[in-house]
Amino acid sequence: MVDRSFADRLKKVYSIYTGGLILLLILLYIGEKALGLSPTFIGYVFLFGTIAVYAAIGVISRTGQVAEYYVAGRRVPAVFNGMATAADWMSAASFIGMAGALALQGYNGLAFIMGWTGGYVLLGVLIAPYLRKFGAYTIPDFLDARYGGKLPRFVGIVATLIVSFTYLVAQITGVGIIASRLLGLPYEVGVFVGLAGILVCSFLGGMKAVTWTQVAQYIVLIIAYLIPVTVLSYKYTSNPVSQLSYGFALQGVEQRLAQLKDDPKEKEVREIHKKRAEDLKAKIAALPQSWEQGKKELEEKLKAMPADDPKRAEVEKQLKEYPKSPEEAKTKWTEAMKRAQDASKPPRSYTAPPADAKGMVNFLALMLMLMLGTAGLPHVIMRFYTTPTVREARTSAGWALFFIMLLYLTAPAYAAFGRYEMLNLVGKAFSEMPDWVQKWAKVNLITVKDLNGDGIVQFAEIFIHPDMVVLATPEIAGLPYVIAGFVAAGGLAAALSTADGLLITISNAISHDLYYKMINPNLSPSTRVKIGKALLLIVALLGAYVAKFKLAIIVELVAWAFSLAAASLFPALVLGIWDKRMNKQGAIAGMVVGLVVTIIYLYLSRFKGIELFGIKPIASGIFGMPLNFIVAILISRLTPAPPEKLQTFVDSIRYPKGAVKAGAEE
Amino acid sequence: MLSKEQLEGYWRENRNLMLLVLLIWALVSYGAALISGFLNKIVIFGFPLGYYMGAQGALIVFLLLIIFYAKSMDKVDRKYGVEEE
Numbered sequence: 052m053v054d055r056s057f058a059d060r061l062k063k064v065y066s067i068y069t070g071g072l073i074l075l076l077i078l079l080y081i082g083e084k085a086l087g088l089s090p091t092f093i094g095y096v097f098l099f100g101t102i103a104v105y106a107a108i109g110v111i112s113r114t115g116q117v118a119e120y121y122v123a124g125r126r127v128p129a130v131f132n133g134m135a136t137a138a139d140w141m142s143a144a145s146f147i148g149m150a151g152a153l154a155l156q157g158y159n160g161l162a163f164i165m166g167w168t169g170g171y172v173l174l175g176v177l178i179a180p181y182l183r184k185f186g187a188y189t190i191p192d193f194l195d196a197r198y199g200g201k202l203p204r205f206v207g208i209v210a211t212l213i214v215s216f217t218y219l220v221a222q223i224t225g226v227g228i229i230a231s232r233l234l235g236l237p238y239e240v241g242v243f244v245g246l247a248g249i250l251v252c253s254f255l256g257g258m259k260a261v262t263w264t265q266v267a268q269y270i271v272l273i274i275a276y277l278i279p280v281t282v283l284s285y286k287y288t289s290n291p292v293s294q295l296s297y298g299f300a301l302q303g304v305e306q307r308l309a310q311l312k313d314d315p316k317e318k319e320v321r322e323i324h325k326k327r328a329e330d331l332k333a334k335i336a337a338l339p340q341s342w343e344q345g346k347k348e349l350e351e352k353l354k355a356m357p358a359d360d361p362k363r364a365e366v367e368k369q370l371k372e373y374p375k376s377p378e379e380a381k382t383k384w385t386e387a388m389k390r391a392q393d394a395s396k397p398p399r400s401y402t403a404p405p406a407d408a409k410g411m412v413n414f415l416a417l418m419l420m421l422m423l424g425t426a427g428l429p430h431v432i433m434r435f436y437t438t439p440t441v442r443e444a445r446t447s448a449g450w451a452l453f454f455i456m457l458l459y460l461t462a463p464a465y466a467a468f469g470r471y472e473m474l475n476l477v478g479k480a481f482s483e484m485p486d487w488v489q490k491w492a493k494v495n496l497i498t499v500k501d502l503n504g505d506g507i508v509q510f511a512e513i514f515i516h517p518d519m520v521v522l523a524t525p526e527i528a529g530l531p532y533v534i535a536g537f538v539a540a541g542g543l544a545a546a547l548s549t550a551d552g553l554l555i556t557i558s559n560a561i562s563h564d565l566y567y568k569m570i571n572p573n574l575s576p577s578t579r580v581k582i583g584k585a586l587l588l589i590v591a592l593l594g595a596y597v598a599k600f601k602l603a604i605i606v607e608l609v610a611w612a613f614s615l616a617a618a619s620l621f622p623a624l625v626l627g628i629w630d631k632r633m634n635k636q637g638a639i640a641g642m643v644v645g646l647v648v649t650i651i652y653l654y655l656s657r658f659k660g661i662e663l664f665g666i667k668p669i670a671s672g673i674f675g676m677p678l679n680f681i682v683a684i685l686i687s688r689l690t691p692a693p694p695e696k697l698q699t700f701v702d703s704i705r706y707p708k709g710a711v712k713a714g715a716e717e
Numbered sequence: 718m719l720s721k722e723q724l725e726g727y728w729r730e731n732r733n734l735m736l737l738v739l740l741i742w743a744l745v746s747y748g749a750a751l752i753s754g755f756l757n758k759i760v761i762f763g764f765p766l767g768y769y770m771g772a773q774g775a776l777i778v779f780l781l782l783i784i785f786y787a788k789s790m791d792k793v794d795r796k797y798g799v800e801e802e
Binding site (some may be wrong): 171302322381403411414440453456598629702708 | 719724727728732734735739742746747749750753754761763764765767768770771772773775776778780782783786787790791794797799800801802
């Protein structure tokens with residue numbers, strides 16, 4: 052049942068909340084201009100102010116009831132579930148990273164835009180309504196009920212944990228980075244502040260609190276994302292709708308890139324990069340001697356310098372940043388070599404698709420993995436268990452995509468403006484770099500170095516970190532610091548909301564699926580919730596512990612999570628609903644083959660450099676996913692049909708109501 | 718309870734809708750990407766069409782597809798009397 056008055060009350064509460072948020076922005080703006088509030092103070096207001104609100108929602112929504120703890124009482128209206136799903140879905144990578152990747156990669160970056168939205172069509176049509184009709188709590192619940200037995204459940208638990216934990220660590224890492232940038236706190240402190248922010252809402256109220264917090268977080272992140280780019284768009288074109296206005300920037304970028312292709316000064320810099328890449332290659336080949344020699348040279352140079360030499364500090368810094376071991380030297384130098392190689396090539400057109408077949412195959416494969424992975428990610432699917440009806444589960448996918456699109460339709464505008472501004476630097480003197488370049492150069496998000504010594508900036512002399520595009524836009528648009536701080540708070544909201552959803556998914560997989568369903572089914576409801584909460588705490592601490600190491604591989608792992616989900620859970624879910632003949636043997640064999648093949652290919656392509664058809668590690672599921680389908684169908688046809696009881700189960704989830712006996716709702 | 722024919726009829730209509738939706742889904746994303754070099758020759762308000770499809774066009778179609786499927790299934794639900802009250 053859809054509860055009207057409940058929905059109306061929600062609308063009222065969130066309208067007041069949004070009004071309060073805008074009021075806070077205005078007050079802080081006045082504070083900054085009239086009272087001269089410091090950026091650090093504004094940063095603290097945003098950080099603790101938003102976390103306090105999320106915590107308050109957590110306290111208000113506290114619960115000890117099983118259905119509220121796991122599926123928010125199944126009374127979340129489609130619109131609000133859409134907002135919560137959007138916040139659940141969009142992580143720091145969508146908020147900060149995506150526009151930057153688009154700006155740097157041009158057309159190739161669109162694989163993320165289409166891939167991360169196209170999955171919702173699959174969810175809304177192939178999966179969400181049926182899982183809602185089934186009406187349990189988790190994906191392993193579904194696999195157990197559909198295929199019968201503990202083994203399908205167990206494989207589902209393993210896949211859920213692999214996929215969700217890497218994702219969680221990446222979110223906590225993101226929170227740490229944003230908190231440290233916003234407030235200048237050490238990264239580790241940022242991680243634990245973020246951890247507190249995640250726990251305050253999920254610990255007390257489970258899915259119920261997470262849902263209502265995610266709605267609040269969505270409102271923060273979308274307003275924060277839209278303000279800077281809207282102002283910038285108005286400045287350029289006097290049209291505030293950036294999503295429609297950035298065509299001029301695309302044209303400008305293309306013209307400028309075409310001019311730069313044959314510019315003699317650019318060619319000169321490209322030659323310097325080429326030479327550098329060759330030097331690095333030789334140095335990498337001569338490891339570990341080259342590492343020792345480089346270190347010795349620096350040390351001797353420092354020794355030979357008089358104590359009052361002004362250049363001393365520079366050499367000291369170089370020595371401090373020098374790789375600590377030959378292994379570290381190999382990673383760092385390989386990275387630098389790749390960058391130099393890229394910079395030595397003439398710039399590609401921004402809007403043209405990949406020119407060669409290999410590039411196109413990778414583009415399409417990546418897009419497919421991102422779409423199927425989205426539709427197989429446990430923390431996203433779980434959200435569709437919380438709607439009141441099957442009908443609302445269908446529309447909820449639409450609302451989710453709508454709220455996600457508000458950000459995704461804007462990201463290409465951010466990217467085009469960012470690239471445009473970057474090209475505007477070209478041809479200027481080094482002495483006239485705008486303030487924002489100097490500010491972000493301090494934290495190494497942008498590097499502009501006069502390589503050929505002509506005092507003029509060349510395109511090949513600019514290096515930009517992808518995160519820079521969104522973070523620097525408030526300053527490029529000439530907005531006060533309040534907005535820059537608010538953008539950081541938006542990024543924080545994006546990371547926190549995703550982390551919350553993941554945390555709940557992981558702790559449910561362990562407490563509900565593994566412990567309650569497989570080890571000790573005699574637990575009372577209140578004990579189940581208590582165990583869930585205890586696990587939440589443990590998983591969160593474990594996630595923060597791993598995030599503390601700030602491993603470079605984490606970002607890659609998240610991209611792999613999509614391939615893993617696409618090759619393991621997605622086929623088992625789709626076949627379970629759409630293929631009545633699918634049985635336990637087929638589904639298990641398919642999932643195992645999909646997971647194993649994907650992991651093997653990941654290992655071979657990432658660490659051994661072995662690539663089939665030139666497929667990159669990020670799209671590695673492209674082999675395991677179809678194999679999963681083929682193996683599952685073959686094995687299921689060679690083994691007996693699923694028992695009568697399970698076939699009736701399939702019917703029960705296929706029809707919204709009344710056709711056959713109701714599902715297993717608790 | 719519905720008869721076996723009715724159950725099958727409902728599911729057939731659902732399956733056909735699903736196939737239609739996924740066909741359009743594939744055309745606007747994968748299909749458009751494959752011919753985006755050609756589409757880029759068409760420029761509207763500064764947007765090369767091939768790039769635009771990937772950046773915004775496909776997304777808008779995705780949303781319309783979900784709405785279309787949800788609305789159509791509402792009708793099918795009512796036709797077979799399996800809608801929720």
